[in-house]
Amino acid sequence: MAFSRWWAGALLLALAGPNLSAQTTAQDDDAALRRAGDILHIALPVLAGGSAALKRDWTGLRQFTFSFGATAGTVEILKQAFNKNRPDLENNRSFPSGHTAFSFSGASFIWRRYGARFGVPAVAAAGFTAFTRIKGRKHFGDDVVAGAGIALIYNWLLVKPPGRNVRVKPAAVAGGGYGLTMEIDAARRADQDKPRPNPERPLNFRIGFEFGVMDSRRLYWAAPPETGAFLSVAPFERAVTPTARFEGSWWFHGAHEFDFVLAPFEARDYGGFPDEQFHFGGTDFAAGVQTEGRYRFNELLFRYRYRLVRTKRLDFRAGGSLAVRETLAAVVQQATGSSARVSETEVTPLGHARLGIHLTRWLGLVGEVDGIYRSERQWSGGGLAALEVLPAAPWDLLFGYRMLTRKHASDELFNHITFDYFGFGVGYRF
Numbered sequence: 045m046a047f048s049r050w051w052a053g054a055l056l057l058a059l060a061g062p063n064l065s066a067q068t069t070a071q072d073d074d075a076a077l078r079r080a081g082d083i084l085h086i087a088l089p090v091l092a093g094g095s096a097a098l099k100r101d102w103t104g105l106r107q108f109t110f111s112f113g114a115t116a117g118t119v120e121i122l123k124q125a126f127n128k129n130r131p132d133l134e135n136n137r138s139f140p141s142g143h144t145a146f147s148f149s150g151a152s153f154i155w156r157r158y159g160a161r162f163g164v165p166a167v168a169a170a171g172f173t174a175f176t177r178i179k180g181r182k183h184f185g186d187d188v189v190a191g192a193g194i195a196l197i198y199n200w201l202l203v204k205p206p207g208r209n210v211r212v213k214p215a216a217v218a219g220g221g222y223g224l225t226m227e228i229d230a231a232r233r234a235d236q237d238k239p240r241p242n243p244e245r246p247l248n249f250r251i252g253f254e255f256g257v258m259d260s261r262r263l264y265w266a267a268p269p270e271t272g273a274f275l276s277v278a279p280f281e282r283a284v285t286p287t288a289r290f291e292g293s294w295w296f297h298g299a300h301e302f303d304f305v306l307a308p309f310e311a312r313d314y315g316g317f318p319d320e321q322f323h324f325g326g327t328d329f330a331a332g333v334q335t336e337g338r339y340r341f342n343e344l345l346f347r348y349r350y351r352l353v354r355t356k357r358l359d360f361r362a363g364g365s366l367a368v369r370e371t372l373a374a375v376v377q378q379a380t381g382s383s384a385r386v387s388e389t390e391v392t393p394l395g396h397a398r399l400g401i402h403l404t405r406w407l408g409l410v411g412e413v414d415g416i417y418r419s420e421r422q423w424s425g426g427g428l429a430a431l432e433v434l435p436a437a438p439w440d441l442l443f444g445y446r447m448l449t450r451k452h453a454s455d456e457l458f459n460h461i462t463f464d465y466f467g468f469g470v471g472y473r474f
Contacts, residue, residue: 074179074180074181075180077175077176077179077180078176078180078182080172080173080176081143081147081172081173081176081177081180081182082143084143084147084169084170084172084173084176085142085143085144085146085147085173086146087150088146088147088149088150088151088154088166088169088170088173089112089146089147089149089150090150091150091154091166092108092112092149092150092151092153092154092166093105093108093109093112093150095154095158095162096108096157101157101206103206104153104157104203104206107153107157107202107203107204108150108153108157108203110202111149111153111195111198111199111201111202111203112146112149112150112153114198114202115145115146115149115194115195115198116142116145116146116149118194118198119140119142119145119191119194120142122139122140122190122286123137123139123140123142126139126285126286128187128285128286130181130182130183131181131182131183131184132181132182134182138182138183138184138187139184139186139187139190139285139286140187140188140190140191140194140286140288141174141177141182141183141187141188141190141191142191143173143174143176143177143182143183143191144170144173144174144177144183144187144188144191144192144195145191145192145194145195146195147169147170147173147174147195148167148170148174148191148192148195148196149195149198149199150166150170151163151166151167151169151170152166152167152170152195152196152199152203153199153203154166155167156199156200156203156204156205157203157204157205157206159205170192174188174191174192184308184310184340185306185308185310185340185342186286186287186288186289186308186309186310187288189253189288189289189290189306189308190253190255190286190287190288192253192290193253193255193288193290193470196251196253196472197253197470197472200472247437247438247473247474248294248295248296249292249293249294249295249473249474250291250292250293250440250471250472250473250474251290251291251292251293251471251472251474252290252291252292252293252440252442252469252470252471252472253288253289253290253291253469253470254288254289254291254442254446254467254468254469255286255287255288255467255468255469256286256287256288256446256465256466256467256468257284257285257286257287257465257466257467258284258285258286258287258309258311258463258464258465258466259284259463259464259465259466260284260285260309260310260311260339260461260463262461262462262463262464263311263339263460263461263462263463264459264460264461265339265373265457265458265459265460265461266324266457266458267324267325267373267384267386267456267457267458268325268326268455268456268457269453269454269455269457269458271323272323272324272325272458273322273323273324274458275322275324275337275375285310285311287308287309287310287465287467289305289306289307289308290305290306290307291303291304291305291306291469291471292304292305298351299350299351300348300350300351301348301349301350301351301361301363302346302347302348303345303346303347303348303349304344304345304346304347305343305344305345305347306343306344306345307342307343307345307448308340308341308342308343309340309341309342309343309448309461309463309465310339310340310341311337311338311339311340316334316335316337317332317333317334317335318331318332318333318335319331319332324375324384324386325373325374325375325384325385325386326384327375327382327383327384328382329375329377329380329382329384330377330380330382333377333379333380334377334378334379335375335376335377336375336376336377336378337373337374337375338372338373338374338375338376339372339373339374340370340371340372341369341370341371341372341461341463342369342370343367343368343369343370344367344368344369345365345366345367345368345394346365346366346367346368347363347364347365347366347396348363348364348365349361349362349363349364349396349398350362350363356402357401357402358399358400358401358402359398359399359400359401359402360397360398360399360400361397361398362396362397362398363396363397364393364394364395364396365393365394365395365396365414366391366392366393366394367391367392367393367394367424368389368390368391369389369390369391369392370387370388370389371387371388371389371390371452371457371459372385372386372387373385373386373387373457373459374386386456386457388454388456388457390452390454392416392424393416394414394415394416394424395414395415395416396412396413396414397412397413398410398411398412399411399412400432405434406433406434406435407431407432407433407434408431408432408434409429409430409431409432410428410429410430410431410432410442410444411427411428411429411430412427412428413425413426413427414426414427420451421451421452421453421458422451422452422453423450423451424449424450424451424452425448425449425450426446426447426448426449427446427447428444428445428446428447429444429445430442430443430444430445430446430469431443431444437473438472438473438474439470439471439472439473440470440471440473441468441469441470441471442468442469442470442471443468443469444466444467444468445464445465445466446465446466446467447462447463447464447465448461448462448463448465449461449462449463450462
C-alpha cells in the first residue's frame with residue numbers, strides 16, 4: 045500500500061506542475077504544455093526505476109536499466125542518422141521523439157512489470173507527453189509514434205512479469221492433522237523471467253509498429269484548384285524522410301478482425317527559389333526568394349476484414365476500411381513575410397484485401413491492397429508487399445514496401461500524392 049501511495053503521489057505532483065502555471069494566451073498554454081512534457085519525460089523513468097528499487101525488485105531494476113538504455117541509445121543513433129528538422133526549425137533532431145520514448149519506456153515498464161493498476165495511468169501520462177511534443181511544435185506525428193514504438197518494443201523484449209516460484213498449499217501431517225507446505229521451484233526461479241506463452245490462450249490482440257523512409261517527391265498540390273499555382277516538392281531538397289506508423293488489431297471468433305491504423309505521412313521544410321511569381325492559398329509569392337513548402341497527410345484507418353480462406357499455405361482476407369484523412373499544405377517565404385496555409389479533412393471508404401502465402405513454418409509473403417475509385421479527380425489506392433518472419437510467439441516481423449497514391453480535388457485544395465515507403469515492422473501479440 046505504501047508503494048502505491050508513493051507512486052500515485054509522485055505522478056500527481058508531476059502532472060500538477062504545469063497546471064499551476066496555466067495562462068490565458070495560446071503562447072503561454074504551449075509553453076505550459078512543453079514544460080509538462082519536460083517534467084513527465086524525466087518523472088516517468090524515475091518512477092519506474094524508483095518503484096523497482098523501493099520494492100527491492102533487483103531483477104526488475106536490471107531489466108529496466110537495459111530497456112531504458114537500449115531505448116536511449118537507439119533514439120540517439122536515429123537522431124544522428126536522419127537529421128530531420130523540427131516543426132519549429134529549432135534544430136534537426138526531430139526523429140524520433142526522445143521525450144516520448146523516455147516517457148513510454150518508464151510507463152511501459154511499470155505496466156509490464158507491476159500490472160495495469162499502475163501501468164494504465166503511467167501510459168496515459170506518457171501519451172500526454174507525446175501530445176505536448178506535437179502541440180508544442182517540437183515533433184511531428186510520426187516522430188512520437190516512432191519514439192513510443194521503440195520504447196514499447198524494448199520493454200516487450202527485455203522486461204518480463206515477475207515469476208511466482210513459491211507455492212503454498214495444504215498438506216496432511218504425519219500422525220494426524222493438517223498444515224501448509226511451501227514449495228520452491230528452483231528451476232523455475234532460474235528462468236522465471238523467460239516468456240512462457242500459454243498454448244491454451246489464444247493471442248487475440250496485436251500491436252505493431254512500422255519504421256522506414258518515405259520518398260515524397262511525387263507530391264503535387266494547388267490552392268485554390270482553379271487559380272493557385274501547381275506546386276511540387278520535386279525540385280527541392282530532402283524529399284526522403286523517416287517516418288513511422290502504428291497498427292492495433294483484434295481478432296474475434298478467429299475469422300473476424302478489427303484494425304486501427306495511425307499513419308502520419310509528411311513532407312516538410314523544403315527550400316527552393318521559384319523562377320517566377322506564383323499564387324497559393326489567396327497569397328502572391330515573389331520570385332527568386334527562398335520558399336518553403338510544408339505538407340502533412342495524416343490518416344486514421346478503421347478497418348474490418350474477414351478470413352475467407354485459411355489453409356496450410358494460404359491465408360486470404362477481405363473487407364473494408366473507413367479512412368479519416370487530414371491534409372495540410374503551407375507555403376512560407378521568411379524574407380518577404382508571405383505565408384499561406386490550407387487544410388481539409390475528409391472521410392473516405394476503402395475496399396481491402398490481404399493475401400498471405402506461407403513458405404515455411406516461420407517465413408511467408410504478404411500482400412495487401414486498399415482503394416476506391418470515384419472519378420478521374422477523386423480516387424485513392426495503396427498496397428503492401430512484404431516478407432513476413434515469425435521468429436517465435438508472440439513476435440512477428442515484416443520487411444517490405446508500402447505505397448499510397450491519392451488524387452483529391454475540393455473547393456480549397458487540389459492534391460495528388462504518391463508516397464513510396466520502405467521499411468520494416470515489428471508486431472507483438474497478446
